[in-house]
Amino acid sequence: MKLFRLDASIVPAASASAEIADAAEAGWTAAHPGAAVTRRHLGTDALPADAWTLATTAGFAPEEDRTPAQRDALRLAASLADELRDADAAILAVPLYNYGVSQHFKAWIDLVIAGAGPTNPLLENTPTALVTTLGGGYGPGAPREGWDHSTPYLERVLSDIWRADLTVIKRELTLAATTPGMESLRDMAQEQRSRALDAARAFGTRTLAAS
DSSP states (O other): OOEEEOOOOGGGGGGGGHHHHHHHHHHHHHHHHTOOEEEEEETTSSSOOOOOHHHHTTTSSSSHHHGGGHHHHHHHHHHHHHHHHHHHHHEEEEEOOOOOOOOHHHHHHHHHHHHHHHTTTTTTTEEEEEEOOOSSSSSTSSTTTOOOOHHHHHIIIIIIIIIIIIEEEEETTTTTTSSSSSSHHHHHHHHHHHHHHHHHHHHHHHHHHHH
């Protein structure tokens, strides 16, 4: 059994998404003792910014005409796709930045698609936890309701393209504890944290039942 875990926080030491992903990983490894875990951290080990362009343009060039940089990009894209293809379960910890999908995480998605093809169901029936954290409130009635342009996109890629057996674990209001003006939201924020951690811990139990 193999677990693939990806983190995308740019502040690992204070990452709310990592805390939840840690709980999900602990639940999964407890259910699968001795299983291998492959980790990739885009926040601390970013992918080359030009890799997607190089991998994509290489696809339109005969192999003998490809540059060394294009060949390297194709190998990187293939290896990223293989990490997902080989997984028996996956945890993706993806914070919301600037109301959308951050460029370093989008680069990973684009490279995986370049390596596997645009319709390859890499995670078909694979138990997958999408852990996503948001600094403010984006739910019904919130001032920024509808401003979360990340989660729907991620659900579309993971569920509809890669065909994952998806569990979405979403925690909002992560900045309430430290941001002036959000004091009245701190109890709600703590409730969201507790629910997210409970859902993360349950992920291992769910994947055990599915395996």
